[in-house]
Amino acid sequence: MADRNTPFVFDCWYAAGFSHEFGRDLFARTILGKPLVFYRTQDGAPVALSDRCVHRSFPLSHSTLDGDTIVCGYHGLRFDPEGACIEVPAQQGPCPAGIGVRSYALREQGPLVWIWMGDGEPDADLPAGEWIGDPQWPASQQYYHLPASYVALHENLLDLTHLSFLHAGTFGTPDFACAPYDLELDEERGNFKLIRTVKPTRLPPVWAEPLKLTGVDAVRQTTSEFAAPSAHLVHGHFYALSDEAFPPDTRIITAHLPTPETATTTHYFIHHGRNFAVEDDTVTDFMQQQLAAAFVEDIEGLTALEKLASAIPQDDQFEISLASDRAGVAMRRWLLKAATA
Ligand code: FES
Ligand SMILES: [Fe+2]
Structure with a gap:
């Protein structure tokens, strides 16, 4: 039976944090052994990306939020909310296609933000029920x-x-x-x-x-x-x-x-x-x-x-x-x- 040595179940919604934690400051949290960085776009959408810059592993949570993008604090690679690298300051010309960090699906429910840790598209309902966030359930x-x-x-x-x-x-x-x-x-x-x-x-x-x-x-x-x-x-x-x-x-x-x-x-x-x-x-x-x-x-x-x-x-x-x-x-x-x- 499962114990502390059992691998995690990735295909599942997990509570990533409370809504109020997601703001215009970058914050880091490790979930299922994966270091992640969180923030909100200017429109208020919560974002979750892998915290490890793909260039030399600098933590993006120690970097700068510029508009809706993160500029890595080490050599300045810029990542959009989907995790795509859209600028490499050290290189002339267009950014190489297809590089970036992984982004994760998030869903807000009342005071909670859930994260889907699986590889594919989320294929399950939020696990704790619809009463969460219902004003009839203070x-x-x-x-x-x-x-x-x-x-x-x-x-x-x-x-x-x-x-x-x-x-x-x-x-x-x-x-x-x-x-x-x-x-x-x-x-x-x-x-x-x-x-x-x-x-x-x-x-x-x-x-x-x-x-x-x-x-x-x-x-x-x-x-x-x-x-x-x-x-x-x-x-x-x-x-x-x-x-x-x-x-x-x-x-x-x-x-x-x-x-x-x-x-x-x-x-x-x-x-x-x-x-x-x-x-x-x-x-x-x-x-x-x-x-x-x-x-x-x-x-x-x-x-x-x-x-x-x-x-x-x-x-x-x-x-x-x-x-x-x-x-x-x-x-x-x-x-x-x-x-x-
Ligand atoms: S480690 Fe992020 S740009 Fe180099
Ligand atoms: Fe108890």
Whole structure:
């Protein structure tokens, strides 16, 4: 099954950054091991090019944005937004045809910019769903640089038994680890779900306060969904036990969007939204604050795990899997297949 040594899946949309990061300044980010440079044209279109000048490998992100073109800071080759070299100052006459740097397709969705890392034309929908950017789904965003493999992050999200332990101090409750769950494992589509229902339970403040369920016997249903190598959606449906026959349609979705930087480091984008209290910014701020504490626990846990793994030989890394790992194991098998197909 897939692990930190598995090649990346290139034919996929990955979160490249937040829209506000794309401006009239060049910025660099490595994605799937490829150094890239980003900017916006004067018309506002986001651009992604290989960061390595094809002449002598100078980083274009250390160069100059001139109108819609980049002028390399070393010997002045000029590249247009498609990556074509359109000027070579050291050479008289027309620029040699067919030289340039690779450009990448980008797509904006609400506060996110996605990048297609595959060689061909993009042939998939954006992976996290259409609610992102919908005003009926107010949301907050976060970014973490995670010094761990994105495979480990996906597995963490498909294994909610860790809530009772790693998150004992934040949103984990003791009853979570042994609560019953259902699985929906679709090998064909590469979609893996774990649905865990805890009832009756008391909700932690992060959900209880905004939903006005403090001190109330409640149902806590959480679905972790691996939707793509770049997108993992955690759907929360929480309501009073007394409303079980006709539960309200109050939904919370956290899109965890891991974009591998290298095999053992990950750009971890988070888009956290809800479909209730739509006008209330204090709810957005409160949930963001509370959740950030829990996300940091995952990051610290995964960082420690990665550090230990990198310090011991591969042969000493034998692991056992438990029944509760079934969704994670199925996902990792699929990921290995997709990466090596
Ligand atoms: S390295 Fe870019 S122009 Fe020479
Ligand atoms: Fe977690």
